[in-house]
Amino acid sequence: MELLSGGDMLVRALQDEGVDLIFGYPGGSALHIYDAIFRQKGIKHVLVRHEQGATHAADGYARATGKVGVVLVTSGPGATNAITGIATAYMDSIPMVVISGQVPSDKIGEDAFQETDMVGCSRPIVKHSFLVKSAEEIPEMVKKAFYIASTGRPGPVVIDVPKDVTSPADRFPYQYPEKLRMRSYTPAGKGHSGQIRKAIALLLSAKRPVIYAGGGVVQGDGAELLTEIARRLNYPVTNTLMGLGAFPGSDKRFLGMLGMHGTFEANTAMHHADVILAVGARFDDRVTNTPSKFCPGAKFIHIDVDPASISKTIVADIPIVGTVQSVLGDMLEMLKSSEDQPDQSAIVDWWRQIDDWRERHGIYTAPRYRTDGALIMPQEVIRAVYDITEGDAFVTSDVGQHQMFAAQYYLFDKPRRWINSGGLGTMGFGLPAALGVKIAHPEKEVVCVTGEGSIQMCIQELSTATQYHLPVKILCLNNQALGMVKQWQEMQYEGRLSNSVYEESLPDFVKLAEAYGHVGVKIESREELHDKLHEAFAIRDRTVFIDVYVDPSEHVYPMQVMPNGSMRDMWLSKTERT
Amino acid sequence: MRRIISVLMENEPGALSRVVGLFSQRGYNIESLTVAPTEDETLSRLTLVTIGDDHKIEQVTKNLNKLIDVVKLVDLTEGSHIERELLLVKVRATGAQRDEVKRSVDIFRGQIVDVTSNMYTLQVAGTGEKLDAFLQALGEHTIMEVVRSGVSGIARGEKVLSV
Numbered sequence: 001m002e003l004l005s006g007g008d009m010l011v012r013a014l015q016d017e018g019v020d021l022i023f024g025y026p027g028g029s030a031l032h033i034y035d036a037i038f039r040q041k042g043i044k045h046v047l048v049r050h051e052q053g054a055t056h057a058a059d060g061y062a063r064a065t066g067k068v069g070v071v072l073v074t075s076g077p078g079a080t081n082a083i084t085g086i087a088t089a090y091m092d093s094i095p096m097v098v099i100s101g102q103v104p105s106d107k108i109g110e111d112a113f114q115e116t117d118m119v120g121c122s123r124p125i126v127k128h129s130f131l132v133k134s135a136e137e138i139p140e141m142v143k144k145a146f147y148i149a150s151t152g153r154p155g156p157v158v159i160d161v162p163k164d165v166t167s168p169a170d171r172f173p174y175q176y177p178e179k180l181r182m183r184s185y186t187p188a189g190k191g192h193s194g195q196i197r198k199a200i201a202l203l204l205s206a207k208r209p210v211i212y213a214g215g216g217v218v219q220g221d222g223a224e225l226l227t228e229i230a231r232r233l234n235y236p237v238t239n240t241l242m243g244l245g246a247f248p249g250s251d252k253r254f255l256g257m258l259g260m261h262g263t264f265e266a267n268t269a270m271h272h273a274d275v276i277l278a279v280g281a282r283f284d285d286r287v288t289n290t291p292s293k294f295c296p297g298a299k300f301i302h303i304d305v306d307p308a309s310i311s312k313t314i315v316a317d318i319p320i321v322g323t324v325q326s327v328l329g330d331m332l333e334m335l336k337s338s339e340d341q342p343d344q345s346a347i348v349d350w351w352r353q354i355d356d357w358r359e360r361h362g363i364y365t366a367p368r369y370r371t372d373g374a375l376i377m378p379q380e381v382i383r384a385v386y387d388i389t390e391g392d393a394f395v396t397s398d399v400g401q402h403q404m405f406a407a408q409y410y411l412f413d414k415p416r417r418w419i420n421s422g423g424l425g426t427m428g429f430g431l432p433a434a435l436g437v438k439i440a441h442p443e444k445e446v447v448c449v450t451g452e453g454s455i456q457m458c459i460q461e462l463s464t465a466t467q468y469h470l471p472v473k474i475l476c477l478n479n480q481a482l483g484m485v486k487q488w489q490e491m492q493y494e495g496r497l498s499n500s501v502y503e504e505s506l507p508d509f510v511k512l513a514e515a516y517g518h519v520g521v522k523i524e525s526r527e528e529l530h531d532k533l534h535e536a537f538a539i540r541d542r543t544v545f546i547d548v549y550v551d552p553s554e555h556v557y558p559m560q561v562m563p564n565g566s567m568r569d570m571w572l573s574k575t576e577r578t
Numbered sequence: 579m580r581r582i583i584s585v586l587m588e589n590e591p592g593a594l595s596r597v598v599g600l601f602s603q604r605g606y607n608i609e610s611l612t613v614a615p616t617e618d619e620t621l622s623r624l625t626l627v628t629i630g631d632d633h634k635i636e637q638v639t640k641n642l643n644k645l646i647d648v649v650k651l652v653d654l655t656e657g658s659h660i661e662r663e664l665l666l667v668k669v670r671a672t673g674a675q676r677d678e679v680k681r682s683v684d685i686f687r688g689q690i691v692d693v694t695s696n697m698y699t700l701q702v703a704g705t706g707e708k709l710d711a712f713l714q715a716l717g718e719h720t721i722m723e724v725v726r727s728g729v730s731g732i733a734r735g736e737k738v739l740s741v
Contacts (some may be wrong), residue, residue, distance in 0.1 A: 307640050
């Protein structure tokens, strides 16, 4: 058997796992591993500018491809800098393996230089973690880490590697395990056929059904099946923020997003539904509003790969534990062979009701923002970019108003196109995630929708874009304030803008982009919006920073009334309430 | 409701901290916790007492099951079971008190496990309620130090928690 050092073993194990890309940042405790990376060819390493960027880039890569994102950082600050990105991946169930260097085994616990208890720090935000005790354990730990990260409900796994374990001085026999046996981990597979049969019966008896699909449908590759089921039944579909693209945004059965900034028709339809089919969604508090007032007349069918997600906040009438793909596949087969059909006349009435809601307040039936002013409206920027990219771009976003405008106005027809931090709500996610997506899909248009607040949280990654020539578009909806914070302060704190404005301190983003070797474009007036956007998007071989000055007073609507509101209680504008 | 949950988990470093961490992270209560390796040295058995309504307990067991280190678990309070807790208590025992204490120990089927001229160290095993009653019988003024092991439990009959 081949003899390898621990460092070489780790890199070889990654190769044997099929890894060809790592995002990382070197440092003392990781140097043996970095030397092993230098001496091999199979894996490309992308040097980021901050470890948070590495985790978000690996996260974006994972979301866009379905593969496991891989991160390598050093101990201490390297490890703690990765924490925000690990938590981001954890909240959105993204498969990721994070390898962190650690001080040598005999120094652990001595408060050594750059020592931090990474397994302890990351414990509440990982699916699992390993501390390597000897080099011989490495191959099996790597195999387990990838298996755990990518199966069941996916999530991040940390492997903490003390420096002595990777020392080039000691060599050990290397063999990558072909199979794994883990008695304590059995991810859910097929759903219970009896439960699925009951679900079909309830679904077909519905008079006011809604299909509510979340990120699990995207991550679990169930979008095609879901789409076929919804079209076959002709039932309305709403997607969560994480689920956008799980059902085609341009399909007439799509109600738009639901929840806090969901559409009037999606939230209202949910409220009045009698049967709700929840697939890969977790009844998040940003979806349900007040749980006790949530969808009072509905029975719930809940499909999820994670049993702990079922009946956590909203009790499921028919729970089905299993992978989205397998359960939806079984449902589709049963529907095809079923003699029963949906209640057509009830469904026609239901659609008539929904179309009426759409006419009244839907954001897709008429613009619900000002179209005659001098200022650029953020919504029209997103619509313009949607048109220019023909709805086919990969769109990453940061967190805030721009994120909601993008979610509302860029209609995603395919899964894995909309990439945002939905659960943790991490500002700074968008740019590094876009770089990860661009590496995965170099020929595709990748747009990072951001704001002047969020972009500054990971702006150093502009330098990574230069080094690896990653020509993404950065679309900054610049409203010169922390827009969402400001919106809440205006709505709930009588307009006291506590620390949500910058007082003339914003950088010149055009010059900043140019300083990194990119193209900067500034758009300040409505007349030039479309031409300048077209010009910017015509540039395909450079990173382009498009700084669009939008109406700083605009709010995101609809917005659910909270606290104590139900799904249908919404602000539709600054003055109009349902 | 009070529940006794018995967990078989991998005897790995960090496994215990994951269980304890889960409880603090998700705001569940732990009344008591005992843990020790089993006859199979790759496994530890952890017994914890928690309080919550059915919904809460369902979430507790689901989330415990989700931990990669947890191999199997059972809610002992769902069926007939035996629970035991060990109590060690140091009491002041001089003069006439010595006989009185000894009588109480006999009534509760405990033992005197250490003696000095002024003190007894007593050992009693039983349910939490029995131990509470014993401490009450001793009377506060005689008690110098109390240590309780936390609850251990096992199902009655032929039901077995094993891999």
